[in-house]
Amino acid sequence: MISYADYLQLLPKTELHCHFASTMTATTFIELAARYGVELWGDDPETLFDFTDLPEFLVAFRAAHDVLREPADFERVAWEGVRAAVAEGNLRYREYYVNPQYFAARGIGYRDVMDPIIAGLRRAEADFGVGFRIVAAINRRDSPESAVAMVREVIEQGIPEVVGIGQDDLTPENTEDPTRFAAAYRLAASAGLKLTAHVGETPTATPDAVREAIEVLGCDRLDHGYRIVDDPAVVALALERGIGFATTPVSTTICSGWTLDERHRLRAMIDAGLTISVSTDDAMFFRTDIGKEYREGLMALGVDAAAAKRIALAGIDISFADAATKARLRGEFEGAFIALDALLEL
Numbered sequence: 001m002i003s004y005a006d007y008l009q010l011l012p013k014t015e016l017h018c019h020f021a022s023t024m025t026a027t028t029f030i031e032l033a034a035r036y037g038v039e040l041w042g043d044d045p046e047t048l049f050d051f052t053d054l055p056e057f058l059v060a061f062r063a064a065h066d067v068l069r070e071p072a073d074f075e076r077v078a079w080e081g082v083r084a085a086v087a088e089g090n091l092r093y094r095e096y097y098v099n100p101q102y103f104a105a106r107g108i109g110y111r112d113v114m115d116p117i118i119a120g121l122r123r124a125e126a127d128f129g130v131g132f133r134i135v136a137a138i139n140r141r142d143s144p145e146s147a148v149a150m151v152r153e154v155i156e157q158g159i160p161e162v163v164g165i166g167q168d169d170l171t172p173e174n175t176e177d178p179t180r181f182a183a184a185y186r187l188a189a190s191a192g193l194k195l196t197a198h199v200g201e202t203p204t205a206t207p208d209a210v211r212e213a214i215e216v217l218g219c220d221r222l223d224h225g226y227r228i229v230d231d232p233a234v235v236a237l238a239l240e241r242g243i244g245f246a247t248t249p250v251s252t253t254i255c256s257g258w259t260l261d262e263r264h265r266l267r268a269m270i271d272a273g274l275t276i277s278v279s280t281d282d283a284m285f286f287r288t289d290i291g292k293e294y295r296e297g298l299m300a301l302g303v304d305a306a307a308a309k310r311i312a313l314a315g316i317d318i319s320f321a322d323a324a325t326k327a328r329l330r331g332e333f334e335g336a337f338i339a340l341d342a343l344l345e346l
């Protein structure tokens with residue numbers, strides 16, 4: 001016999017939306033900052049990760065990239081992050097947002113970022129059986145031209161694990177404005193890359209940003225997207241196009257100020273029949289983990305076991321993995337569900 005909280009904790013999981021720097025453990029982060037003499041925005045570990053809104057968090061998020069300098073740092077963070085997520089919530093597959101532009105600004109090139117990350121993730125895959133893919137992220141603070149140059153590099157380098165592009169951060173005006181980067185998306189699409197984008201994330205975002213990411217950018221899936229429920233026509237559009245959402249219940253509560261309960265927009269998305277997966281987004285910064293996102297997040301939303309299993313499986317279906325990987329993961333997940341259902345019902 002296990003509790004529903006344990007059931008959610010033990011469910012096999014993917015996560016499709018986490019930022020590489022946010023998969024660091026706080027211990028490693030503080031150790032690396034000390035090694036490189038990086039002055040953090042606070043020195044009390046108790047309050048270091050207290051943020052009041054998305055713009056304030058993003059200042060810290062950008063600064064945190066400064067502790068990743070040597071190949072060994074990237075490789076270590078990659079491997080440690082997988083090990084932690086397996087322990088915290090039975091992670092089985094993961095997709096990472098990696099921002100090449102944040103590192104380019106610090107003189108670290110595209111391959112100098114991607115190669116050691118991939119080496120660490122491959123080692124973690126051999127050790128823990130957790131497969132992965134990478135989404136190269138457009139930094140919305142930078143120019144549309146810089147985004148095109150970044151996508152050109154993704155295409156020219158042709159690293160097989162880098163399967164798509166996304167956009168994150170906010171524009172210098174603190175807006176989402178996804179179509180500002182339409183040229184970069186057209187280029188990525190022409191090279192067969194998968195497309196996603198952070199849209200509709202907080203109260204200041206709009207349902208129109210969600211519509212534009214689908215209609216104008218042609219995204220395959222979306223990160224967050226909660227404001228969609230404020231426009232039924234956009235919900236209908238996402239349902240018609242089969243767009244899935246990589247949502248982050250606990251993380252989002254902190255950035256949006258929305259209470260996580262049965263009246264939350266995410267619950268309305270589930271009730272509307274949208275395809276929802278669950279991820280951590282920024283685990284270190286929001287003191288969350290993939291087990292907690294399911295356990296605390298889904299329980300607060302009033303999601304039952306049948307819906308939780310659908311959410312776990314959606315994390316396979318809307319992933320950017322190849323068909324063989326998806327089929328293998330589905331088999332693994334269905335087998336684990338049988339064992340967990342039996343324990344829940346004892």
Ligand code: ADE
Binds near residue numbers: 019170198201255
């Ligand atoms: N970069 C890291 N986390 C983010 C978030 N939640 N929204 C936008 N950009 C981000």
Ligand code: ZN
Binds near residue numbers: 017018019198281
């Ligand atoms: Zn994110």
